[in-house]
Amino acid sequence: SYExxxxxxxxxxxxxTASITCSGDKLGDKYTCWYQQKPGQxxxxxxxxxxxxxxxxxxRFSGSxxxxxxxxxxxxxxxxxxxxxxxxxxxxxxxxxxxxGGTRLTVL
Amino acid sequence: xxxxxESGGGVVQPGRSLRLSCxxxxxxxxxxxxxxxxxxxxxxxxxxxxxxxxxxxxxxxDSVKGRFTISRDNSKNALSxxxxxxxxxDTAVYYCAKDRAPVGLDYWGQGTLVTVSS
Numbered sequence: 001s002y003e004x005x006x007x008x009x010x011x012x013x014x015x016x017t018a019s020i021t022c023s024g025d026k027l028g029d030k031y032t033c034w035y036q037q038k039p040g041q042x043x044x045x046x047x048x049x050x051x052x053x054x055x056x057x058x059x060r061f062s063g064s065x066x067x068x069x070x071x072x073x074x075x076x077x078x079x080x081x082x083x084x085x086x087x088x089x090x091x092x093x094x095x096x097x098x099x100x101g102g103t104r105l106t107v108l
Numbered sequence: 109x110x111x112x113x114e115s116g117g118g119v120v121q122p123g124r125s126l127r128l129s130c131x132x133x134x135x136x137x138x139x140x141x142x143x144x145x146x147x148x149x150x151x152x153x154x155x156x157x158x159x160x161x162x163x164x165x166x167x168x169x170d171s172v173k174g175r176f177t178i179s180r181d182n183s184k185n186a187l188s189x190x191x192x193x194x195x196x197x198d199t200a201v202y203y204c205a206k207d208r209a210p211v212g213l214d215y216w217g218q219g220t221l222v223t224v225s226s
Contacts, residue, residue: 001170033212035153042203042219043145043153048212086153090211096143096167097211102152 004089006100012107018077020103022070022087031090032070033097034063038083046085047072074105082107110134110215112204117220120194128220130187130204135215138162138182141207144189146200147219154200157189158207172198194224 004024012018034047047063090097208214
C-alpha cells in the first residue's frame with residue numbers, strides 16, 4: 001500500500017519560515033493536502049490540490065509538490081501556528097487518501 | 109454553517125460491535141462523498157472509509173476491510189459506520205469529514221471516542 005513520510009518534528013523561530021516535507025514514491029503525480037491540528041481540536045484543511053488555500057486560511061500558508069516530495073511552507077510563522085501538521089496523498093482514481101505520520105511544529 | 113456531529117462512541121469489549129452515526133447540516137449532503145477518519149490516543153490520523161455521494165461506491169482501509177461497513181441516508185442527512193469484530197487496536201477518536209471534491213476533507217466533526225477493552 002502507498003505510504004508517505006513526514007519528519008516527526010520541526011522547530012522554527014517566530015517570524016521565520018517553517019518548511020514541513022512529505023515524501024512518497026512519485027508523490028508529485030498525486031494531489032496532496034495538508035491539515036493543521038491543535039491539541040484537543042479536530043483537523044483543519046490548510047492546503048488542498050498541492051497549493052490551494054481554503055477561504056479563511058492565512059496567506060502565509062503555501063504548498064508545493066514535485067517529484068517525490070510535497071512541502072508545506074509557513075512564512076512569518078506565528079506562535080498560533082504551533083500544531084501538528086499532516087499531509088495526505090490523494091489518489092483521484094480511488095477517491096481517498098493516505099495520511100503521513102504527522103509533524104509537530106514548535107515555534108520557539 | 110456546515111456542521112458534522114458524530115455520536116455512538118463508547119466502551120466495548122473485543123469482538124463486539126458498535127455503530128457510529130454522523131449528522132450533517134449546512135450543506136447539500138447528497139452532493140458530497142463523506143469519509144471516516146480515526147485517531148488513536150496520542151497517534152496520527154488514519155483514513156478509514158469513504159462513501160460516494162449516492163452511496164454507490166465505498167472504499168475501506170485494509171485495517172478495517174471486512175469488519176466495517178459504511179452507509180448513508182441522504183433523506184436524513186445521515187452517515188453511519190458499522191463496526192464489527194472490534195479489536196483493541198480500533199480504539200480511537202472517530203471523525204466524519206466532508207469531501208472537498210476533487211481532493212481534501214474540508215469540514216470535520218468533533219469526533220467520538222471508541223474504546224475497545226475487556
